[in-house]
Amino acid sequence: MMFTPLALNAQKVMEETLDMNKKLLQGMNTLLSIKDIEVDLTPKELVYEEDKMKLYHYKPLSKDVIPVPVLIVYALVNRQYMMDLQQNRSVIRNWLELGLDVYIIDWGYPDQMDKYLTLEDYIDGYLNNAVDVVRRRCGLDKINLLGVCQGGTFSVIYSALYPEKVKNLVTVVTPVDFSTRDGLLFIWSKYMNIDNLVDTFGVIPGSFMNSGFIILKPFQLMLDKYMGLIENLDDPEVVEDFLRMEKWIFDSPGQAGEAYRKFIKDLFQENLLIQNKLEVGGRKVNLKKIEIPLLNIFGEYDHLVPPAASRPLNDAVSSKDKQMISFRVGHIGMFVSSKSQKEVAPAVARWLKERSEPEKKETGKKTSKNKDVKQCLTE
Amino acid sequence: MMEMFTGKGKDTWQNWWQNQNKIFDLWKESMSFQNGKIFELPGIMDWFSPERFYQNWLKMMAESFKEYLKWIPDIVSKESFEQTMQKADGCWKPFTFWSSMAEKLPVKEDVEKWKGFCQSLVQNYDKMLDSYSLNFPEPVKLMLKSSVEMAGSFQQFLFNFFQPWLDYSPELRENFFRFIKGDHKACIDFLRIWYQAYQESYGKFLQIPALGLSRESFEKLASSIDSYMRYMTVYSEFFSTLYKIGYEALENLIKKTAEMAGEGKAPTTFKDFYQLWWQTNESAYLELFKTDSFAKMLGEVVDAGVEFKKNFDELLVEFFSMLPVPTKKDMDSLYKSVYQLRKALKDQVRKTEELSEMLEQLNRKEGTSES
Numbered sequence: 001m002m003f004t005p006l007a008l009n010a011q012k013v014m015e016e017t018l019d020m021n022k023k024l025l026q027g028m029n030t031l032l033s034i035k036d037i038e039v040d041l042t043p044k045e046l047v048y049e050e051d052k053m054k055l056y057h058y059k060p061l062s063k064d065v066i067p068v069p070v071l072i073v074y075a076l077v078n079r080q081y082m083m084d085l086q087q088n089r090s091v092i093r094n095w096l097e098l099g100l101d102v103y104i105i106d107w108g109y110p111d112q113m114d115k116y117l118t119l120e121d122y123i124d125g126y127l128n129n130a131v132d133v134v135r136r137r138c139g140l141d142k143i144n145l146l147g148v149c150q151g152g153t154f155s156v157i158y159s160a161l162y163p164e165k166v167k168n169l170v171t172v173v174t175p176v177d178f179s180t181r182d183g184l185l186f187i188w189s190k191y192m193n194i195d196n197l198v199d200t201f202g203v204i205p206g207s208f209m210n211s212g213f214i215i216l217k218p219f220q221l222m223l224d225k226y227m228g229l230i231e232n233l234d235d236p237e238v239v240e241d242f243l244r245m246e247k248w249i250f251d252s253p254g255q256a257g258e259a260y261r262k263f264i265k266d267l268f269q270e271n272l273l274i275q276n277k278l279e280v281g282g283r284k285v286n287l288k289k290i291e292i293p294l295l296n297i298f299g300e301y302d303h304l305v306p307p308a309a310s311r312p313l314n315d316a317v318s319s320k321d322k323q324m325i326s327f328r329v330g331h332i333g334m335f336v337s338s339k340s341q342k343e344v345a346p347a348v349a350r351w352l353k354e355r356s357e358p359e360k361k362e363t364g365k366k367t368s369k370n371k372d373v374k375q376c377l378t379e
Numbered sequence: 380m381m382e383m384f385t386g387k388g389k390d391t392w393q394n395w396w397q398n399q400n401k402i403f404d405l406w407k408e409s410m411s412f413q414n415g416k417i418f419e420l421p422g423i424m425d426w427f428s429p430e431r432f433y434q435n436w437l438k439m440m441a442e443s444f445k446e447y448l449k450w451i452p453d454i455v456s457k458e459s460f461e462q463t464m465q466k467a468d469g470c471w472k473p474f475t476f477w478s479s480m481a482e483k484l485p486v487k488e489d490v491e492k493w494k495g496f497c498q499s500l501v502q503n504y505d506k507m508l509d510s511y512s513l514n515f516p517e518p519v520k521l522m523l524k525s526s527v528e529m530a531g532s533f534q535q536f537l538f539n540f541f542q543p544w545l546d547y548s549p550e551l552r553e554n555f556f557r558f559i560k561g562d563h564k565a566c567i568d569f570l571r572i573w574y575q576a577y578q579e580s581y582g583k584f585l586q587i588p589a590l591g592l593s594r595e596s597f598e599k600l601a602s603s604i605d606s607y608m609r610y611m612t613v614y615s616e617f618f619s620t621l622y623k624i625g626y627e628a629l630e631n632l633i634k635k636t637a638e639m640a641g642e643g644k645a646p647t648t649f650k651d652f653y654q655l656w657w658q659t660n661e662s663a664y665l666e667l668f669k670t671d672s673f674a675k676m677l678g679e680v681v682d683a684g685v686e687f688k689k690n691f692d693e694l695l696v697e698f699f700s701m702l703p704v705p706t707k708k709d710m711d712s713l714y715k716s717v718y719q720l721r722k723a724l725k726d727q728v729r730k731t732e733e734l735s736e737m738l739e740q741l742n743r744k745e746g747t748s749e750s
Contacts, residue, residue, distance in 0.1 A: 006636065006640075006645055006647075006652055008646075008647060009648065013647075016648050016650055113717060113718075115711075116718040117718070181669070184668050184669065187668075187671070188668075191675045192678050192681060193678065193681070193682040196685050196689070197682075199689070200685045200686075200688055201685075202714075215668075219657040220657070220661060223657060227653070
């Protein structure tokens with residue numbers, strides 16, 4: 001008899017095999033019965049658009065809404081609807097129910113027409129204009145910014161450049177110190193010839209970015225994830241959740257070349273931001289100019305933006321009111337896990353509520369467009 | 380870019396490899412040993428007919444590049460690179476090709492012997508001519524002497540061209556045999572040396588400045604081929620490294636399961652074993668991925684692929700420039716103009732808004748003072 005180090009138990013193996021067969025058969029029915037996967041369902045209205053960028057305002061879901069709205073700045077990589085992937089686990093819906101007044105930027109899908117867009121175009125252009133629109137709509141000088149991942153980095157840069165327009169800053173899974181070796185992307189990006197990549201592609205394809213993310217955990221993300229699906233193929237709800245996430249993961253916009261070039265070279269490769277050496281539009285980004293209240297949130301198991309990339313922000317700013325909260329979640333789990341709904345969303349809402357006394361615009365400025373807070377919320 | 384290896388593209392690549400083989404067959408014909416003769420360099424008679432030899436050489440190169448040219452238009456199919464990139468066994472195809480070549484390489488000692496033979500041949504021929512010098516008229520002497528000199532020069536050229544292959548052949552052979560015996564690092568070394576030899580011989584040839592009407596096209600074609608060779612080498616090296624780690628992970632898995640069996644904790648179901656298998660592999664690859672050497676290699680693979688795409692794109696743009704369709708170059712120019720115009724327009728709108736706001740404030744101020 002051939003020696004095998006496996007101690008296969010005949011009965012267990014038989015049960016396992018039969019169970020798998022049952023699930024596969026049932027799975028056929030499940031897959032055939034799945035309707036269109038719907039995401040991004042929380043009601044919202046388009047309030048501003050510029051080129052491919054769109055600014056949405058979510059309809060408030062609470063009677064007791066905080067007076068200062070929060071603008072969510074998502075990353076250029078992937079789509080912002082990850083925060084509203086499914087209704088029973090939507091962090092945005094949760095925030096609305098907890099009384100936040102939420103705006104969100106949708107960066108759109110850059111194509112070759114956008115290859116020359118720079119980081120300045122995103123920060124001094126689109127982001128600044130979106131902030132101005134929200135300020136104008138609510139008649140406030142300052143609004144709350146909530147940046148996610150790369151969008152968090154944008155928000156940090158923006159808050160340093162335009163401190164007069166930001167009341168509170170919340171950063172979620174946001175990289176600011178790119179010198180860490182805890183995350184593979186931070187190691188790998190040091191050796192990428194970004195100039196050649198941008199010069200050749202113009203707009204870096206989303207599929208290229210996805211390939212990079214997938215090989216971070218090849219067996220888990222290319223194999224075990226799908227084995228896990230088979231395990232749950234008899235459960236339509238789990239399958240639908242899986243398909244929503246799958247849709248989001250591979251719905252990756254391309255990256256406008258020039259902005260990507262600067263982001264990777266100046267931040268990932270040169271780590272200029274945390275050293276206060278980054279220049280945007282000819283101005284130095286000095287993090288010490290951030291004096292507003294700061295809430296810095298990161299995931300302890302985040303393999304994309306490890307804690308070491310986020311933590312240093314609190315020491316880099318001048319804010320006296322600053323807080324750092326870590327949760328036992330990963331990068332995506334920060335927004336879609338049950339912990340996200342039970343712990344993360346309430347923590348953010350509570351923190352903002354405590355710091356959101358409105359500062360009305362100075363009289364005489366844009367009076368025709370000024371609206372009181374109540375009016376702003378009902379729009 | 381990654382779409383050139385399946386469907387129609389796959390056939391094209393196969394043709395391309397065959398063409399590669401043709402080049403090296405021709406080379407082999409020139410350089411191989413046969414029946415006790417030193418070299419078959421188109422036959423010993425050709426040594427005294429350098430112009431014929433040169434013509435053969437030119438013909439060989441012309442045929443080779445004609446084949447390359449045939450290859451180029453067929454490649455215009457999309458969808459291929461990606462799928463082939465995903466096939467791990469893809470890297471063994473070029474290796475098989477290269478290794479078959481390595482088997483046919485002459486050993487260095489034989490080449491040294493041959494070099495000595497040629498030198499003595501030329502020297503003796505000179506002596507022979509000198510001994511007859513009084514009996515030949517000057518034009519005949521010049522012709523005879525020049526022929527030998529030309530043969531010598533050409534021999535020198537050939538040596539310079541193929542010298543890298545001869546120099547590296549012992550290492551290529553050694554690594555090839557080490558790999559056959561199970562040393563996976565040898566495969567990576569083999570590929571690196573192969574590319575080094577390529578760069579110092581064919582690579583240099585492809586970088587010769589082109590002349591004439593189709594100078595630009597030829598240069599783009601040469602760059603495209605050259606960058607493809609670099610890409611294939613780096614890509615193969617990359618996957619060889621991944622394969623090596625996979626192999627080590629397998630060994631580790633066997634060891635681990637044996638240990639677990641010894642402790643009475645061996646996996647009892649397929650699922651348990653599957654979990655152990657993928658997690659062992661994942662952690663092995665994670666350790667590799669964390670290293671700077673891997674990051675560097677990944678950077679090189681991406682860069683080599685991008686460089687090939689860039690060169691190949693330029694070649695396609697060159698081909699399509701005569702057709703009534705806008706090329707990427709044309710569109711880039713348009714995109715830039717649109718970007719600049721859009722920016723200028725936004726700037727103007729912003730300034731207009733600022734001015735109208737100032738005007739509004741001024742009017743208000745005047746209204747207030749009047750009242």
